[in-house]
Amino acid sequence: MGYLTLVRRNLRRNRLRTALTAASITLSIFLVCAVLSLPSGFTAIHDRLAAGTRFLVHNKAGITYLMPYGSLQQIRAVPGGTAATSFSRFGGVYDEPKNLFPNFSVDAETVGDIWPDFQISPQAIADFRRYRDAALVGYQTMRTFHWKVGDRVTLRSTVWPVQLDFRIVGELPEPHGNPMWFLFSRTYLEEAVRAKGLSAEQAGMIWVRVADPADVPPVMRRIDDLFRNSDAETASETEKSFFESFMSSLSGLTNVILAVGFLVVVAVVFITANTCSMAIRERAAEIAMLKALGFRRSVILGLLLAETLALAIGGGAVGAFGAYGVLKLLAALGATGARPGLGPLSMFLVTPWHVVEGIGLSLLVGVVAGVFPSWGAARKPVAEALREVF
Numbered sequence: 001m002g003y004l005t006l007v008r009r010n011l012r013r014n015r016l017r018t019a020l021t022a023a024s025i026t027l028s029i030f031l032v033c034a035v036l037s038l039p040s041g042f043t044a045i046h047d048r049l050a051a052g053t054r055f056l057v058h059n060k061a062g063i064t065y066l067m068p069y070g071s072l073q074q075i076r077a078v079p080g081g082t083a084a085t086s087f088s089r090f091g092g093v094y095d096e097p098k099n100l101f102p103n104f105s106v107d108a109e110t111v112g113d114i115w116p117d118f119q120i121s122p123q124a125i126a127d128f129r130r131y132r133d134a135a136l137v138g139y140q141t142m143r144t145f146h147w148k149v150g151d152r153v154t155l156r157s158t159v160w161p162v163q164l165d166f167r168i169v170g171e172l173p174e175p176h177g178n179p180m181w182f183l184f185s186r187t188y189l190e191e192a193v194r195a196k197g198l199s200a201e202q203a204g205m206i207w208v209r210v211a212d213p214a215d216v217p218p219v220m221r222r223i224d225d226l227f228r229n230s231d232a233e234t235a236s237e238t239e240k241s242f243f244e245s246f247m248s249s250l251s252g253l254t255n256v257i258l259a260v261g262f263l264v265v266v267a268v269v270f271i272t273a274n275t276c277s278m279a280i281r282e283r284a285a286e287i288a289m290l291k292a293l294g295f296r297r298s299v300i301l302g303l304l305l306a307e308t309l310a311l312a313i314g315g316g317a318v319g320a321f322g323a324y325g326v327l328k329l330l331a332a333l334g335a336t337g338a339r340p341g342l343g344p345l346s347m348f349l350v351t352p353w354h355v356v357e358g359i360g361l362s363l364l365v366g367v368v369a370g371v372f373p374s375w376g377a378a379r380k381p382v383a384e385a386l387r388e389v390f
Helices: 003-011 014-051 071-076 108-116 122-130 139-144 186-195 213-226 239-248 253-281 284-292 298-335 342-348 352-379 382-389
Strands: 052-059 083-090 092-094 101-105 134-138 154-157 163-172 182-183 205-210 234-238
Touching: 014 253, 014 298, 014 352, 052 239, 071 083, 071 122, 071 205, 083 108, 083 186, 101 108, 101 186, 108 122, 108 205, 108 234, 122 134, 122 163, 134 139, 134 342, 139 163, 139 382, 163 182, 182 186, 205 213, 205 253, 213 234, 234 239, 253 352, 298 352
Parallel strands: 101 182, 134 163
Antiparallel strands: 052 205, 052 234, 083 101, 083 205, 092 154, 134 182, 154 163
16 A cells, blocks of 8 residues: 555545545635735726826815815916816715715816826717716726616715716726726706705815826925915825825725734644644554554654645645635626626735645645644654553
8 A cells, every 4th residue: 555545545534524624724725815815906906096197186184075166277277287177976876775886076078188098988078078967987887787878877965965867978998997986077966956055166176187297296286385374275196195095094904804814824723733633643553553563753754744734735725726716706796797896806816826825825734733743643652652552
């Protein structure tokens, strides 16, 4: 009987225990690989959404504070800027409360100038300027709700006491456009708000575009200097900085998830070590007989350690490849809109390198969990082992 056959049969000795131990390793490696996708996913979101020639201006007190809408004309007059548009949250809900997604009012005439990198079709931009109730919708939101160009949809605002009907005139296309945004004309919102006897002379933020990335810092300084000591001082920041600050707000949650993943791996090491110890104690007589028959300590140590490594690597491989497949499936569902609410989840992917890291971690788990009980059994004298059995 070969060594590999011996290892395989020993793993099958107690199939339930082997399966449960492998499952615990599988789940822990699955979790670790999924967590490893977070940093690269955030980077992908940032790289996709940020442009070097665009920046935003908001109230210095914070993005939740509004700015006077008249600030837009003053900002447009600042030398160096090529285009500017207001950008105000509508908080629209489609059909039922759970269907909440990013929707904003903008100045219709400048959408194509502010976001040329979105590569919106010229016809869609023309229709957006032509129709007061026109809307441009991100490709992922379109797929989520099974919308198409030409459809009419109704959104109920959670910010204003209004409900607006829209006609979809175009899509923010894949892969350049923001996948979730719903943009519509500020003029349309103003008319509805005024009909309720309210004023809409505020803007949440203002997007500004310049011709060259080198123009961004001086134009930002000019704008902030213009509103210094006013009732609504401004704080300008690049698109990159804005998204980085947003992502940094999630860093605490990411660190907690990483810590939980580490603790899970440590727990699995103890579980696997306990399983190995139980298996070795049950086979104390067999190990003693192998020594009596002349098997060297190194051979016995290798056999016992091979069982643990086979269990750990097998479970780890299933977990790593499982994470790769599951996140790829979720990414596909998010991109096609088959599952509402997945949002930017399509950016989080387990890479082949993450799979390698997961399998490597499972190898480490096997070594750490198996080396101590295996070494103790291999170095125990034959007479002592036989006395424990008999």
